[in-house]
């Protein structure tokens with residue numbers, strides 16, 4: 001049996017202490033779910049009022065609703081035209097793909113393209129005659145408007161290519177693993193949000209996903225390897241709830257098995273997704 005030691009017992013940073021200055025700041029920040037704001041909006045408001053030295057009047061309306069939409073698919077606009085939302089797997093698009101998206105927007109839409117917070121793309125203002133042709137375009141095989149559910153709810157942070165804080169190469173590791181899982185669970189119809197962050201800063205919002213992954217390092221047989229902590233049960237919306245960390249220091253080599261188990265048995269989505277297709 002290989003021997004595995006946790007970072008706390010090796011020369012790696014202890015899990016008890018955040019690994020970077022920014023992570024340490026985040027944990028004591030009123031904006032961090034694990035910091036002073038763990039009570040949510042009320043705690044943030046209290047912190048802001050404390051900083052301002054006075055109470056603040058509420059403003060605006062809470063626009064969060066019970067339904068969630070990711071804009072992936074074909075949706076009717078109020079003006080009778082449609083928009084097509086496509087998934088960018090792993091949130092990384094090439095220059096050639098973007099040029100082709102621009103051509104499709106010019107050809108079938110009004111030349112506009114929009115980006116979503118879930119790393120996907122929208123081509124709006126498409127009239128009915130062009131809709132069928134657009135969905136037959138080869139690019140929409142690479143950036144699908146009707147992806148498997150596993151790929152649809154997949155978000156991954158920038159990772160090591162462009163971020164010095166990354167502990168794992170999120171983009172390179174997560175996408176092949178998620179594609180393989182999507183192929184194995186092709187018949188899954190229930191939404192599943194899986195988010196990856198390469199470090200505790202959590203830019204991938206892993207604490208708000210059904211299944212979240214936080215990058216870390218672990219020592220296995222005296223070798224430092226990429227690993228993740230696994231979180232489950234997070235959600236945003238009108239009743240937000242941070243996920244719970246259920247596993248620590250899972251080497252990425254062991255993760256596909258863990259991932260499939262979690263995805264197969266994860267409870268069916270409690271929040272309905274608004275679809276108007």
Ligand code: SF4
Pocket residue numbers: 157158159160163164165166167197198199200201202203204
């Ligand atoms: S979560 Fe990802 S993008 Fe954010 S700081 Fe960590 S490695 Fe960088």
